[in-house]
Amino acid sequence: DAKTTQPNSMESNEEEPVHLPCNHSTISGTDYIHWYRQLPSQGPEYVIHGLTSNVNNRMASLAIAEDRKSSTLILHRATLRDAAVYYCILGGGADGLTFGKGTHLIIQP
Amino acid sequence: DAGVTQSPTHLIKTRGQQVTLRCSPKSGHDTVSWYQQALGQGPQFIFQYYEEEERQRGNFPDRFSGHQFPNYSSELNVNALLLGDSALYLCASSWLGVNTEAFFGQGTRLTVV
Numbered sequence: 001d002a003k004t005t006q007p008n009s010m011e012s013n014e015e016e017p018v019h020l021p022c023n024h025s026t027i028s029g030t031d032y033i034h035w036y037r038q039l040p041s042q043g044p045e046y047v048i049h050g051l052t053s054n055v056n057n058r059m060a061s062l063a064i065a066e067d068r069k070s071s072t073l074i075l076h077r078a079t080l081r082d083a084a085v086y087y088c089i090l091g092g093g094a095d096g097l098t099f100g101k102g103t104h105l106i107i108q109p
Numbered sequence: 110d111a112g113v114t115q116s117p118t119h120l121i122k123t124r125g126q127q128v129t130l131r132c133s134p135k136s137g138h139d140t141v142s143w144y145q146q147a148l149g150q151g152p153q154f155i156f157q158y159y160e161e162e163e164r165q166r167g168n169f170p171d172r173f174s175g176h177q178f179p180n181y182s183s184e185l186n187v188n189a190l191l192l193g194d195s196a197l198y199l200c201a202s203s204w205l206g207v208n209t210e211a212f213f214g215q216g217t218r219l220t221v222v
Contacts, residue, residue: 034210036211043201043216045213095157095165096156096157096167099154100151101151
């Protein structure tokens with residue numbers, strides 16, 4: 001499985017934008033980039049996914065580098081409820097997800 | 110829509126025993142995947158079921174087995190429990206396809222003593 005690299009933790013202030021980076025230099029041409037997050041004491045929750053173009057939804061935006069070797073999850077205005085572990089995952093979508101350790105996002109009020 | 114539901118929420122078993130965990134997928138989903146999450150770690154993929162067959166399997170021993178029923182619900186069975194099997198077991202459902210998102214349940218917390 002292609003591997004992703006994320007910072008162990010990041011800290012941001014409430015109501016400010018947050019940029020969560022992910023490196024995936026060995027990504028294959030058919031790998032989608034998925035982001036999930038896991039709030040304390042809950043199962044993971046889908047955030048967003050994309051293949052080549054930047055993607056937006058109600059939760060976040062996903063910016064994908066032109067060479068696809070890195071991507072950035074953007075939370076436009078963080079709230080305390082966004083404090084969670086964020087996982088960047090590569091895959092074909094139909095297969096089981098390979099989670100790493102993710103980035104622990106801390107939001108300061 | 111109740112989403113993905115798992116039962117029980119918590120369970121305590123003794124080493125050597127067997128356990129069965131249950132999962133009802135989100136309405137309309139045909140694919141169920143199971144994950145094991147140890148404390149402080151990301152979830153690890155156990156296996157995936159589609160059309161009542163195991164479609165894909167992660168790096169887990171044969172002590173871990175599963176089943177999918179005609180109504181798409183699923184069971185995870187673990188035999189000969191070890192202390193190291195203590196973890197949060199997560200079920201995820203989805204439609205089988207290239208571009209789909211998975212919906213996770215709240216998990217079953219299994220403690221082996």
